[in-house]
Amino acid sequence: MSQRGSILKWVLGLAAFCLLLTFAVSNTGYVAAQDDVCNQPGYFDGPWDEQKQEEYERCQQQGNSGNSSDDCVIPDSGPWPPCATDGNNGGSADDCVIPDSGPWPPCATGGSSGGNTGGSAEECVIPKSGPWPPCATGGDGNAPAPAPQPVPDDSPTPPAFDQAGVEARIDQAVEILQTFWQAELKQRGVNYRPPGIVQTYRGHPDDPPNAFYIPAMDAIFIDLRLLEEVTVDFGVYAAVGVLAHEWGHFIQDQLNLYGQLPGLRQIELQADCMAGSYTTHELNLGLINAQDVQLARDLFFSIGDDQINPDAPYNHPGAHGTGNERLAAFNHGLNTNAQTCIDGFR
DSSP: OOHHHHHHHHHHHHHHHHHHHHHHHHHHHHHHHHHHHHHOTTGGGSOOOHHHHHHHHHHHHTTOOSOOTTTOOOOSSSSOOHHHHTTSOSOOTTTOOOOSSSSOOHHHHSSSSSOOSSOOGGGOOOOSSSSOOHHHHTSOTTSOOOOOOOOOOOSOOOOOOOHHHHHHHHHHHHHHHHHHHHHHHHHTTOOOOOOSEEEEEOOOTTSOOOEEEEGGGTEEEEEHHHHHHHHHHHOTHHHHHHHHHHHHHHHHHHTTOGGGSSSHHHHHHHHHHHHHHHHHHHHHHTSSOHHHHHHHHHHHHHTSHHHHOTTSOTTOTTOOOOHHHHHHHHHHHHHSOHHHHHHSOO
């Protein structure tokens, strides 16, 4: 090889070496620069862009796993880095990594800015486990959200059943019914005899509440459960209205009216009419007022067959009358007199 060729080969080799050296130095500086970015305070504070995202992911691979909220730098505004949202852009509280202190990412506060430091808990997205954002705890991020306070029930408390008071009112009405019907039957030349038994009782829970007259015993029985129902819904005089209806059956028996009436429906409607005539007597005595009378009307309408069981046939064997029929019969007695009730319905 000539001396000239050797010199050329040496020059080319030296150039190649320089190029390799330059590349190495440049690349080392680039890596160092990147490493400096990973450790540079405030670099990832934002704004966040695609390049910064790539740098952040590279820095993660060098040691920051992104799973610890303690290591995570939260920018003032989104898009949020993975350690703030676990890869989710703040949409799901279940995926959200909550930092120990704010500003909070959207998935922690239910907003878009991540700057909610304890505003409205109604807008706050609460993660399943802590640390909790201030909006979930009222300012302290180390405790779960407090349990919601129960909403007070402002609905009125239904009146309690005053059994002693209702039974005392029944006893008072018994005395008045005796004198009322004694005078009415005297007008017809009939000697009035009082019933043998007038008694309240508490029925078996499996049986429906009821009131009834037993002719063979001259006895009136009224279930206290029925009295509780009607007095709570229609006032104390409703108990007297039930008694007055059953007393009407007792009067029907004394006057032998059962065989003169065409069927059960007429028997019941006539007793409703008699209860209405007695109600006028109590009104005239000043024992009740117009409101009591209206509640009694409501009571007799409510016990109509169609009100108790809308699907029952009109002429079923136990039919007592529709709501309108029973109300009309009660009003008839209320607006006329007991003699009209006795002579009608045949």
